[in-house]
Amino acid sequence: MSAPRLPKLASTSEPWGPPSEVPTSLRFNNVPYAPYSKGDKLGKAADWAFDAGKDGKDQKRQQYGRGFRDPYHAYGSNFTSFFTNEEDEGITSFSVVDSAAKAAPKNAGGRGGSQHTILKSRRGGAGAAGGRGGSFQSQRGHHQGQGRGGQGGGRGQGFKRPGWRDYDKPQKVRDASVNITEGWSLIQSIGFNEFQKLSFDVRQGESIDSYGSVHYYNNKTLDKPSVNAKLEPLDRIVYNISTSDDPVIQELSAKDAGTVFATDSIISLLMCVTKTVNPWDIIITKKNGKVYLDKREGGPLDLVSVDENAADAPADATDSKDTLNNATALAYEATYINQNFNANAVIESSETYDFGKPNPFYSEEDQKQSEPLLAHGYDYKKFNLANNVEEEPINLVIRTEIDAAQKNLNGSVSLVTVKALNEYGGSTGALEWKNRFVNARGAIVAAEMKNNLCKISRWTVQSILAGANLMKIGFVSRVNPKDNTQHTIIGVIGQEPAQLSNQINLNLNNGWGIVKSVVNICSELDEGKYVLLRDPNNPAVKLYKVPSNAFEE
Template sequence: MAPLELNALIAALPEHENGWGPPASVESALNEVPYAPYSKGDKLGRMADWTSEGGKDGRDQRGGRQGYNRNYRDQQVYGAGTSSLFSYQHAEDEASFSVVDNQRTSTKTRTGFTGRMTFRGRGRGGAGGARGGRGGAADRSGGAFQRAGDRSGRDQGRFDNRGGRGGRGRRFGWKDYDKPQRNRDASVVVKPEWKMLEEIDFNRLAKLNLETDEGEDVDNYGFLYYYDRGYDKPAGTKPAERKLVVQDRVVFNPTTTEDPVIQQLAEKDEATIFATDSVLSMLMCAPRSVYPWDIVIVREGKKLFFDKREGSQLDFVSVNENAADPPLETSEGNKDSINAPHALSMEATFINQNFAIQTVNEESKYDFEHPNPFYNEEDTEPLGSKAYKYRRFDLSLNEEEPVHLIVRTELDAVMKTPNGEDTFLTVKALNEFDGRAQGSGGALDWRAKLSSQRGAVVATEMKNNSCKLARWTAQAILARADLMKLGFVSRANPKDNNRHVILGVVGYKPREFANQMNLNLSNGWGIVRTIVDMCMHMPEGKYVLVKDPNRPVLRLYEVPADTFEEAEDGKAAGGDDN
């Protein structure tokens, strides 16, 4: 700066009568100018050193303690490294830029294979010997994809915790690239006039707990035939195979509000909550469910009725609902219509109804105190073996506010013990459709493995049908059945869903089977009590508890009183969308 310019700048500065320097009230001409602190020992040449080489983004890369060494011994710690204020800031990080090789590769490789990707159970992920995860992809085509796969495999192995050690990329399952997104439809159409009151996540439901007693019998209805022990022969052998025959018998399963016995018990104030074992078991095992479902809840005064609508999913038996890759709908790409979820559910329901009737001997009969309450003398079809036990459970938290539940449970057969005592059974059937079809869940061949590896077969069914087996076990415990018979029914021909054979029957005690499945009934009662308390705080009316079709969430809706009731045209006012 020239002396004349410096003198002019000094003359322009106002005088400060009480001190040195310009007064504080005067605005500085150097506002908005970056300031670098300095020490009196600093050289003026180092105040803003434009000649020194900075690191990336202008940062100094001298190392620890501000990089002090003999080359920078003149630089004091105070104010060191502040030259970054004057450095150029890059708008983008050029280190993240990479070049993609889009060169066309030949379909013929050195090994002679055509250009294709092969997905294996334990394959190689990328080139250069980089091992893939379980089910990793091996590209035999070489070229650009192979080199890109090698690079991406290293990157994913570094940043993705599923990739394992270096060189391992994303873990692919069997034909994971070809799996469509599962967007299931809801079991019921949610109308615009429905008001959502609560949304409950399954994680919250799994933490609930309520201890209850074993319940007491209120009334018993119906009759039972004795179980045919001939079906308990060693399973899996040719002589034990029996054809499943269509049985001309009628079995009633009315909903809660249509049950005349429950209506009488409600008028007598025998309990506060009323339900059937089908509805109650679904609610108790809700955290295991995957497929959508819904339950209708009606509050009349201080009473609650857990109901189901006409055509509800609760009336049908699911197949491989909990498998890692459950069956696909036809609209989702399943080429076998007989192995679609809806077709398998109808088949399993048909098998269970006929299996329970076929496995009893109608020559001997056990009558309960009252006859079947749903049978009309005008019906011409004979009744099937079925008993209805109305049992009461105490869900009270304290003596001041008693809460009791009455549930209608069902029994399928009776059997004599070696001591001559009668034991009551529930009879259910697992079904095998096609081990090679999509959605089979890796099930073993029952004809080959049922006799020698029965435990493995049952364990696989527990994994693929966790919700279904848990519901059956809960129903047996609610009915206080002594034994639960599980039949293994397979198709006579995997491509024909109309003809079936019985391969064998296995008996379990319900409590022991629940322990094997890790089924906690106290958690189920906690879920029931939570939903009851939720509805008791609502005004009188009708509510619908809906399982989200694609998420583990329950939603409680308040609906109009005429929802699901028959309209004049014969269709439901708010029915199923299937």
């Protein structure tokens, strides 16, 4: 055997390194190579098991996996298929068929043959009347098909994991709470990420004056593990007066008692602005050096939202054909429930808790009407937003509200705010509170804190601003999921506002920082009318300058 001959190397004058010109015989001309990355390990010289169709599907299937990196990404070549073993069409279509007759299984119609049916019924098949997850009512599935492997709701047929392909859902496009016209000019836009960085420690508020009276809370009837009482619709006069129309605030403004005036509903919205999802708007009026924060008549602040923070929130009225469970219809229903639950939760008798002065909104004309007044207490408080005591005070005057009072065993009286959460059945139409409230109260409360985080946070802020000792939150459900006029009080929970704020991770210093930043922006504005609104599709708020006659009918 002759020794192999090595190619002749070109001579070079320099002893180090390759020659400046490489001979043609040593060049890798038209030689394919597999793509590689510097981080890859050296593997096969040729991949004979590569299947373009199968591996292409696996590649798409794994592309959303953790730590995914395209194994066939070409860094310097696109000749991946050059090294694959291509089979002829005749070979791929060839298969061996077993023509031998198969023996029938023993006891096909006897005990052995019915074993499959028995196992199927035990796993909750269609014919199981008492199997696991079958069509019967149990603790784990309160309606048909919620069990494990049941019809349409378990791990068997029709199962769908919650949140499946949520990333692929089209983003909901919302409209602003108010139409932006040509006469409006944008002053400033602030993102939620900027609000989350703010913090300010406010000193204890000072009570200026108190008005109205409240009834005592009916704790003997409502403070039970399960109430199951009908929510009686009661006709009462309810006031929701805006800031500028409040006669007490007008009097305090004339006395220069404050620089900025607002209600607890508006301040709680600003303090919880980063938790809001639905669009809203606040009218800002600067006149004679004073700032007034008002709600718009018929706007979002007049209604109570429902499932605002839920993953599958109710659709808007313009985007939904469901006239019963769209966002607007549910907001009116929740407002109706809160007003009636407030009237149902107190003992309307001659014994009341007075705040010193009569209700400032209950005029002589209202007293002539047949409907009685829904008792409320109003406490006007002043908060200094200056950085320190030495600076000129920036007094924020807020009208806070109290709904009821409660007598304690030691003879003292606790101030109470009364609110209500409502169940409408959601997308499935199932009403579960009535059967689960006693044994699964914690799960129900946790779900409501998640789906209505903004609403509960605002209620907590309002209770803290008013100095309430207790919060009573009722759980009200529909009698029939298709009827939004008949409701049942399932139960009531009571908690101190400070404890509830810790449970929902409510940062009051951050909320006061947001309020102070808005006040600082308003103090630098020229006199006139402005609108602060939430961007309907982006986490930001925008400040517009509007004509002086805007929103005036």
